[in-house]
Amino acid sequence: MSVIVLGSINMDLVVHTARLPQPGETLMGKTFKTMPGGKGANQAVASTQLGATTHMLGRVGNDGFGETLLASLRQYGVGCDRITIDSSTPSGIALIEVGDTGENHIIVVPGANGNVGEDELQGLESLCQDATILLLQLEIPLDSVIAAAKIAHDHHVKVILDPAPAKSLPLDVYPFLDILTPNQTEAEQLTGLSITNSQTAIAAGKALQQRGVPIVIITMGEAGVVIVTDKTARHIPAFTVEAVDMVAAGDAFNGGLAAALVEEHPLDDAVMRGMATAALAVTQSGAQESMPNSQTFQAFLSQNYKH
Numbered sequence: 001m002s003v004i005v006l007g008s009i010n011m012d013l014v015v016h017t018a019r020l021p022q023p024g025e026t027l028m029g030k031t032f033k034t035m036p037g038g039k040g041a042n043q044a045v046a047s048t049q050l051g052a053t054t055h056m057l058g059r060v061g062n063d064g065f066g067e068t069l070l071a072s073l074r075q076y077g078v079g080c081d082r083i084t085i086d087s088s089t090p091s092g093i094a095l096i097e098v099g100d101t102g103e104n105h106i107i108v109v110p111g112a113n114g115n116v117g118e119d120e121l122q123g124l125e126s127l128c129q130d131a132t133i134l135l136l137q138l139e140i141p142l143d144s145v146i147a148a149a150k151i152a153h154d155h156h157v158k159v160i161l162d163p164a165p166a167k168s169l170p171l172d173v174y175p176f177l178d179i180l181t182p183n184q185t186e187a188e189q190l191t192g193l194s195i196t197n198s199q200t201a202i203a204a205g206k207a208l209q210q211r212g213v214p215i216v217i218i219t220m221g222e223a224g225v226v227i228v229t230d231k232t233a234r235h236i237p238a239f240t241v242e243a244v245d246m247v248a249a250g251d252a253f254n255g256g257l258a259a260a261l262v263e264e265h266p267l268d269d270a271v272m273r274g275m276a277t278a279a280l281a282v283t284q285s286g287a288q289e290s291m292p293n294s295q296t297f298q299a300f301l302s303q304n305y306k307h
């Protein structure tokens, strides 16, 4: 059984700088690199790297970035047969600034990701039969995300939505989701509640869970995660690591979570594995390049997670 990821594929244009600039301020950067990214593609790489058969559905432009992005996904072993090459629109890009403490600013220009629609939804229908999990994010049109959630739900494929970047979701989509994984900021934007600690995160999680999604997991970086279900609500502390680049930490979490659920790990254990994937990803630069492989992941688990 496999993971399907429907989502964005971007070329990341990444500048490292000592600190992030203020509005109107010019700073000298230290390095500039182009690196494959996109929340959807990053999640697909994370899940593949941990051994889950993973298919990517999405779009790149018919351009140099598109070629590089496809080659990168193929090299990781992600199933790319259903990725559309769109001659009408250039590949999506993300402008990313990373400061010395690992924090970042990201601006995404969706390009071809903005055309994801009917073709990809047909691809999803055909892949659902052999799939356990569909991973979704919000860098493609919201209508396509909603339609995909419904298709997967009808095929009894579990739907995980990472609502990033945050936008308000129609209330009738929540019942088609199985797991919602906002970060702290996204959960605040979705609920209008302020999150300052695990208790307020649990309150936000409950507010989201009451909209009809059975499981809400709010990720809070080094403050860990909270898991809210209809039966329980609990906080799990994060692994302690030295973060150098937080880009794609959420993608690593979602990819790691999906890979663990496909292997039928129980929810708490799958969440720990998602957290371990994210912990390892932030110790490396880049998005896809930072995703740990199985060997690194297992070594980290055996040192840091006894269960």
Ligand code: RIB
Pocket (backbone or CB within 6 Å): 008, 010, 011, 012, 036, 037, 038, 039, 042, 093, 094, 106, 108, 139, 247, 248, 249, 250, 251, 287
């Ligand atoms: O989550 C990180 C990703 O967000 C980057 O790779 C960038 O492409 C944006 O989509």
